[in-house]
Amino acid sequence: MSINGKVALVTGGSRGIGRAVALRLARDGVKVAINYKSNAEAAQWVVDAVTEMGGEAMAVSADVSKSERVEAMVKQVADSWGSIDILVNNAGIIHDGLLMRMTEEVWDEVINTNLKGTYNCTKAVLKFMVRKRWGRIINVVSVVGLEGNPGQSNYAASKAGVIAFSRSIAKEVAGRNITVNSVAPGYIATEIVADLSPEFKELIFSRIPQNRFGTVDDVANMVGYLASEEANYITGEVIRVDGGIEL
């Protein structure tokens, strides 16, 4: 039993963690649709890398916060490959600031991308999984969604929302052989953390027993495992990939 030949949609699959997830699934023989919002060149890079490995990939653009765009994207993938078996809700943004100064626009931007985007994609894809009585939904959240973090109330709320959403959907679809889990990374070395000051990086390292940022592959390996047949009996879980961090 393997997931070879299955079809995955990875949101935000063009960069960072999503790119590593797309490459990992492709290595497992999965056909991968790589969603992106605006950077077509980055998405094409991933498609080319998968093709060079002998796999199949396509780049699909859609702002996940827009339901009509998500519906059209899901139709495009299903029309080409017949179904979607694995959904990785990875697309996410941060827009940090203390609550006293946080505008409604900034709040909505983060909630709409991270939380509503997860709702839009999950709803659009679920019918294919229900029909096939097999599916894997993996949501990339954050330890911040479990513990909170000053300056990140919008981001923390969006990720905590995804965790509660994930646990609820896991119960709704468990009888259809569909698992729904969340992976909660700590600090991972991507563009999202590249701009942190050296002082702030030192402060973060002091809270991470492994004394380093995680790699995108640390997260992709867990997503790959949850997508596999071996993870058949794991659902409604949140698995931390964080080097032991205490926020």
Ligand code: NDP
């Ligand atoms: P990056 O900023 O490196 O990449 C973000 C990806 O999401 C890009 O592919 C981007 O596409 C896409 N994206 C952004 N907004 C949208 C949108 N509205 N619709 C569709 N795609 C969109 O992010 P990371 O790899 O660092 O983060 C990935 C996930 O992991 C996020 O959910 C993040 O919250 C989570 N995470 C990251 C951590 C870290 O330390 N890096 C820690 C904990 C969680 P494009 O370039 O076209 O805009």
